[in-house]
Structures are given as C-alpha cells and as structure tokens.
Amino acid sequence: MAAPPPSPDQFPPGYLEEDHGGRVIAAVTTILVITTILFGLRLWARSLTTAQRGWDDHVLIPAYIFLLALCGSLYAEVKQAGLGRHTVAVVMEDPNKVTKYLLLLYLLDWFYVPSNMLSRVSVVILYLRIFTDKWARAACWGVIGFLVANCLATIIAAQLECTPLAFTWDKNIEGGRCFNQILWYQLTNFPNIIGDVMIMILPIRTVWGIKASVGRKAGIASVCLTGSIGLIASCVRTSVFYIQADVIMTDPTFADEAFSWTAIECGMYFSAACLIGLRPLLARLPHFVKKRVLNASDNAGGTYAHQTNKMHLGKYYNSHYASIVADDEIGLRSQGEIPLRPTIPPAHFGRDPYGKDLSKSEIRVETNIEIRRDFDRSYP
Known part of the structure; x- marks a missing residue:
C-alpha cells in the first residue's frame, strides 16, 4: 500500500517555500556571458594574424556548443524540474518533475564531459603546435590520449549507471537497480584533476629551457598557467560531492551547489582555452598601455635588447x-x-x-x- 502524501504541517515554516534555484541561474548566466565574450575575442584574435586556424581553434567550436547545451539543461532543471527546492516540495507540487529532474541530470553528462575534454584538448594542441622537443610533443599526445579516454570512459559508465538504463530517471520501473551513484560522482572528478595537473606541468621543461631572463620566463609561464585555471573549480566541485553527499542522496533537487559548480568548472575550462590564445589582441591595446605595461614587463628582465627601446x-x-x-x-x-x-x-x-x-x-x-x-x- 502506497504511503500517504506528506502534510505541509509536518515541516517547519518556510521549508517548502525555500528556493535556491536563483543561485544556479546566476552562476549559469555569468558563465554564459563570460565564455561568449571570450570566445568572440578568441575568434577576433585569430583574425588578426596571417596564420591559418589550427585544430586548437576548431575544437573550441563543438566545446562551445556543448557548453551552451549544458547551460540550457541547467536552466531547464531550475524552471521545469524544481532544482533549488526541497524534493518533498517538488513531489507535492508535481511528482513528474522529479522524473524530469533525473532525466536532465542524465543528459548533463553528454554535455558536461565532452565540453570539458574539448576545451582542455584545445590547450594541449596549442602546446603541440609550439613545442619542438620530441619528448614534449610525445607528452602532449599522451595527455590528449588520457583526456579522450577519460571522456569515453565516463560516458560509457553513465550508460551502465542503472539497469535498465531508463531506471536512471524513471524510478517506477520494477526490478530496476543502480550502483553507488554518489561514489561514482565523487570518483569521476579525480581524473579531471589529474588531467589539469598534467596540462599545468606540460610547458615547464620548455619554458625552463628558454634562453631568456627570469622575468621573461615568468611572463611566459603565467600565460601557460591560464590553461589550467579550471583546476580550481574542479577541486571545489569535487569537495562539494563529499561535503554534501547526504543532501545529494536524500534531497537531490536541493543540492544546487553541485550544479552551480558544474557550470563554473565547465565555463572555466572553456575560458582558459580562450584566454591562452588572446595574445594578438595585445597589439590593439592603446599606446599608453603598451608603453607603460608591456614595455615595463619586458624591461623587467634587464636585457640590453629591451633597454634599446629607450x-x-x-x-x-x-x-x-x-x-x-x-x-x-x-x-x-x-x-x-x-x-x-x-x-x-x-x-x-x-x-x-x-x-x-x-x-x-x-x-x-x-x-x-x-x-x-x-x-x-x-x-x-
């Protein structure tokens, strides 16, 4: 016999009305605006050079498309599936919203994982274009292989999450079962962190071997480090799955932080891939900025060639x-x-x-x- 629906009197005042969906909307909108601007700047920067577009530019196009699909899914989670509200409140309003919430959650992996992979592969391909040392190039290919393999493994694992697959979003199917989902969410974040660390250490040997002043090496290293800024969001997102594990399992629609950091992480990966290719735009800076900022950074190395500018x-x-x-x-x-x-x-x-x-x-x-x-x- 089915349990009777809960009564609103069983909950403290304001519990059923609590809604954090606005925080998810704010995070997604911010990421959408920033990434769109940076993507436009990246395309403009490439148009300022005579060199042909490489694969590091081409792979950003599907990465941006997947990012848009991710943002659209998160908007739908809030507006149509009750994300940000307590699960009991969503069930009392419309039980079908929980099914829609789980279906959209399943679709997120199809957008989130490929976008992250393509954004980071774009950075590594850029390194592959500028590295001449055979060991550095071999390391780049190894990192690309790791990123692609992790993407495929994650998507395949998502299809095996529940048996039958439809039980992933429709819990009314009799005989359906799932493996430990919260453990899977926790473990799948570590390959992302490992990939970020690998990308961060890729240019160290090449930058260290450049015959330039320490100031110049530091400047080049800082540009390369922009390709790994997604590491910060990835670490925070991983911690959320451990800190809020109970909320994710018992009150899933109220676990808005996990969704917010999913959008932030994906957006930071894409932003990093765009930022590392904006060097040609520096030539378009106002004259006084180039004279005071760029020349100052060049002269910090103290080399004679830079001092002759004066x-x-x-x-x-x-x-x-x-x-x-x-x-x-x-x-x-x-x-x-x-x-x-x-x-x-x-x-x-x-x-x-x-x-x-x-x-x-x-x-x-x-x-x-x-x-x-x-x-x-x-x-x-």
Whole structure:
C-alpha cells in the first residue's frame, strides 16, 4: 500500500517555500556571458594574424556548443524540474518533475564531459603546435590520449549507471537497480584533476629551457598557467560531492551547489582555452598601455635588447642605423615602439677574435655610433 502524501504541517515554516534555484541561474548566466565574450575575442584574435586556424581553434567550436547545451539543461532543471527546492516540495507540487529532474541530470553528462575534454584538448594542441622537443610533443599526445579516454570512459559508465538504463530517471520501473551513484560522482572528478595537473606541468621543461631572463620566463609561464585555471573549480566541485553527499542522496533537487559548480568548472575550462590564445589582441591595446605595461614587463628582465627601446636618435642617424624596417613598422617607429636595429654588414659574420664560428651558433653584433660636431672657426 502506497504511503500517504506528506502534510505541509509536518515541516517547519518556510521549508517548502525555500528556493535556491536563483543561485544556479546566476552562476549559469555569468558563465554564459563570460565564455561568449571570450570566445568572440578568441575568434577576433585569430583574425588578426596571417596564420591559418589550427585544430586548437576548431575544437573550441563543438566545446562551445556543448557548453551552451549544458547551460540550457541547467536552466531547464531550475524552471521545469524544481532544482533549488526541497524534493518533498517538488513531489507535492508535481511528482513528474522529479522524473524530469533525473532525466536532465542524465543528459548533463553528454554535455558536461565532452565540453570539458574539448576545451582542455584545445590547450594541449596549442602546446603541440609550439613545442619542438620530441619528448614534449610525445607528452602532449599522451595527455590528449588520457583526456579522450577519460571522456569515453565516463560516458560509457553513465550508460551502465542503472539497469535498465531508463531506471536512471524513471524510478517506477520494477526490478530496476543502480550502483553507488554518489561514489561514482565523487570518483569521476579525480581524473579531471589529474588531467589539469598534467596540462599545468606540460610547458615547464620548455619554458625552463628558454634562453631568456627570469622575468621573461615568468611572463611566459603565467600565460601557460591560464590553461589550467579550471583546476580550481574542479577541486571545489569535487569537495562539494563529499561535503554534501547526504543532501545529494536524500534531497537531490536541493543540492544546487553541485550544479552551480558544474557550470563554473565547465565555463572555466572553456575560458582558459580562450584566454591562452588572446595574445594578438595585445597589439590593439592603446599606446599608453603598451608603453607603460608591456614595455615595463619586458624591461623587467634587464636585457640590453629591451633597454634599446629607450634610445632615440635624430632623423640622420635613424636613417643610417635603423634601415631594417618593415612597411607596417614605419608609423610605429615615430612613436618609439620599435627598437632601433643596426644594419649588419656581411663582413661582420664569421669568426670572432676568440676563434668561435659565429655563423653556426650565434650572431655577434657590434655597433659603433660616432657623433661629430664641427665648430664655426670664424667666430671670434
């Protein structure tokens, strides 16, 4: 015999009216706005370069589509399935909403997992395009294989979550059973964290081997680290499944934090993939920003090549000692943005006084600037 429906008098005042769905809506909307803007900037940045679009750009398109589907599912969870409200309140209003909630929860894996995988693969493909060391490239392929395998394994496991599969969202099917779902939610987050750590350490060897100042290496490393900012959200999301395990099992529609951090994690992965490709937009910054910020960061390394940006010569000497100028740099030269580069006669190549063959290893540039002033002898 079915149990009688609960009475509203059994619950404390305000319990049935409590609704946290607005927090999920706020999180999803924020992520949707930020990722859309960054994706647009990424496409614009690629249009500013002459290089052809690579696979790191192409895979972001399906990643964004999956992200949109994820956001749409979360909106539907709140508006149509009662996410953010206590389960008992949802059942008293419409028992079918719980079935819809579980169905949308099942569909989330089809959007969340591929979007995360494609966003991180985009970052690794970018590394693959710029790394020349065979071991670094092999590591990139290994990370890509791990990310793809984890995505496929997670989706396959989601199909085996309950037997029959329809029992995943329809608990009225007789004889249906599921494995420990909360344990599965907890464990499936750790491969994401491992993948993030692998992406974070990928560029370390290459950046460390660059022949540049510590300041320049730190700047390059900071750009690479943007590809791993999703690690923060992934760790927080994992902790939510442990802290709120009881709520997720006994009052699932009220477990709004898990859904909010799902959207945030997915959005941060996609944002990281977009941010790491925005370098060409720096050329579009206002002149005073480039002069004060970019030059300041370059000069922090203390190298002579960067310090020459501060040297200004007159038109006569400028024409003699800065003859290697591209057509699009002439206008910038007048603003002091292009460092002076001396003309190097072919005779300067060969061996230096110490007998080292410079043509095979490095270039030694010696520039002598002689300034003469003729005095007017006729002046008494």
